[in-house]
Amino acid sequence: MSPAIPVRCLARPLAGGLVVPWVSLIHNGHAVLGARRAFLQRLCQICSQPLQERFFVIVRPADQQQGYSPEPALHPECQPYTAANCPMLNGTATHYRTRPVLASHPAGRPCTDPSCPCPELTPDEGHTARSxxxxxxxEAWMIATRHYRLVPHQEKPDVPVGISLNVPILRKRILREAVLPAEHAALLDLLRTALDLEP
Incomplete structure (x- = not known):
């Protein structure tokens, strides 16, 4: 059974009965990302409220190697709800979606509103590589908010690329294991059969 909607998220809009994350902003009818604002203002990516004493970041092995999480933080009560309902985190999605290359605007097309404070598009090479x-x-890593550190873009120091993982970690939770490539999964099945082990 999925966790109940956190109290912090009760004012958020719903889609299909699920909370629409705050970083999934709607711009002229198209979804765009508000990650940069969440990073800079220390906001939860789901409910948009300021982080308090502790927060969680979502971490993959590649994030651990590069030393930062490219996703905005989550409140401790928003993280379990997100993990239970996000297909990538709860294991129902086995592969990353194939994504088209976006145009220069985050919504995938030019914005014609001169007064619009459009969020800047920060190219995510990781999405392209994972497609x-x-x-x-x-994994979900809990960090004390006093250790909240942003990692700047190498060429644009005022643009954050993520939250530093080179800080004390209070707790780690495994959200899902990696999906093995087909050939590796087949070899593992053969090994299990040979050793008469349960899958």
Whole structure:
């Protein structure tokens, strides 16, 4: 059974009975990302409220290697709800979606409103590299808010690329294991059969 909608999220809009994350902003009828604002203002990516004493970040092995999580933080009560309902985190999605290359605007087309404070598009090479590939292992790491550190873009120091993982970690939770490529899964099945082990 999925966790109840967190109290912090009760004012958020719903889609299909699920909370629409705050970072999924709607711009002229199209979804765009508000990650940069969440990073800079220390906001939860789901409910948009300020982080308090502790927060969670979602971490893949690649994030651990590069030393930062590219996703905005989550409140401790918003993280379990997100993990239970996000297909990539709860294991129902086995592969990353194949995504088209966006145009220069985050909504995938030019904005014609001169007064619009459009969020800047920060190219995510990670999405391109993962497109269509088997899902990675995902963990949730709890960090004290006093250790909240942003990692700047190498060429644009005022643009954050994520939240630093090179800080004390209070707790780690495994959300899902990685999906093995087909050939590896077949070899593992053969090994299990040979050793008469349960899958």
């Amino acid at each position: 269509g590939r088997p899902a990675d292992r995902y």
